[in-house]
Amino acid sequence: MKVAVVGATGMVGQVMLKVLAERNFPLTELIPVASERSVGTKLEFQGKEYEVVSMEEAVSARPDIALFSAGGDTSLEWAPKFAEAGTTVIDNSSAWRMNPNNKLVVPEINASELTSEDKIIANPNCSTIQMVMALSPLHKKYKIKRVVVSTYQSITGTGVKAVQQLENEYKGEQGEMAYPYPIHRNAIPHCDVFEENGYTKEEMKLTNETKKILQDDTVAVTATAIRIPVVGGHSEAVNITFENDFEINELRRLLSDFPGITVQDNLDVNTYPMPIYAEGKDDVFVGRIRRDLSQPNSLNMWIVADNLRKGAATNAVQIAEYLIENKLV
DSSP states (O other): OEEEEETTTSHHHHHHHHHHHHTTOOOSEEEEEOOGGGTTOEEEETTEEEEOBOHHHHHHTOOSEEEEOSOHHHHHHHHHHHHHTTOEEEEOSSTTTTOTTSOBOOHHHHGGGOOTTOOEEEOOOHHHHHHHHHHHHHHHHHOEEEEEEEEEEOGGGTOHHHHHHHHHHHHTOOOOOSSSSOOTTOOBSOOSOBOTTSOBHHHHHHHHHHHHHHTOTTOEEEEEEEEOSOSSOEEEEEEEEESSOOOHHHHHHHHHHSTTEEEOOBGGGTBOOOHHHHTTOOSEEEEEEEEOTTSTTEEEEEEEEOTTIIIIIHHHHHHHHHHHHTTOO
16 A cells, blocks of 8 residues: 655645554555755655655655645646546545535545545635534534634645744744734734635635535535634634424534544533644534524534644545545555
């Protein structure tokens, strides 16, 4: 089992390697791939040293699986070349997500759609993954009509440059800016670029990807995405209106029983999800579960997950595990 990690030196690529090691992924050969400036550098994986190779070398090595985390333009150019060589690509960028010919997969929800014909599989957006994990069991039971979500997103979603900006600002030092404003002691309502409709790309990803994963275009989603000076993960305040009414204890049980969700919701001892506890973990944490008293059949909840793990690397590795377990590669 040959596995290429494309973007191996980046923030998500590094976490992919960590997750592969932690989960004892059954690979026999690792092919770390990065941009030209990183080719030839060394990295360590499970006690062995590997040399970073170029895209061309990686394609010619014909890996069984390629985990991509190298940006949309790189993916659009190179994912088809890997696929033509017989490699199954699991791509973490937005390049293929809304393409009708590519599956958009959260394994706990819709991995069963995958076949051996799927050569480029899209990993959803980080903020979408954690939200749909909580929405999926509730949609099946009560049918969701509308979702209003506000996100409070970690700077790690932007990358190393943003982490460096925050560290510089902590120290009172000047440095390169990832954002148009300071992020320390601030909240910036601007994740990704603005589109003509006044929403950012991140906000529209939450809208469009949710419909595709739940396979239901009638689910109305409206989003506001905010960047905050947090490293550990993304948080979301989610308001849901259902077609059918719910019993709150049954709803909690549905969430608790869903694989990959941990309910943290005991107000007597101030237990609720927070990024400081989600960091480094693979589960999606759900709490502050309460009926919306302002309108019928409606619910509020708070969802937190490590955006580099379940929001990116872990979800991609889980897709790869599913492919192997079901002999699709």
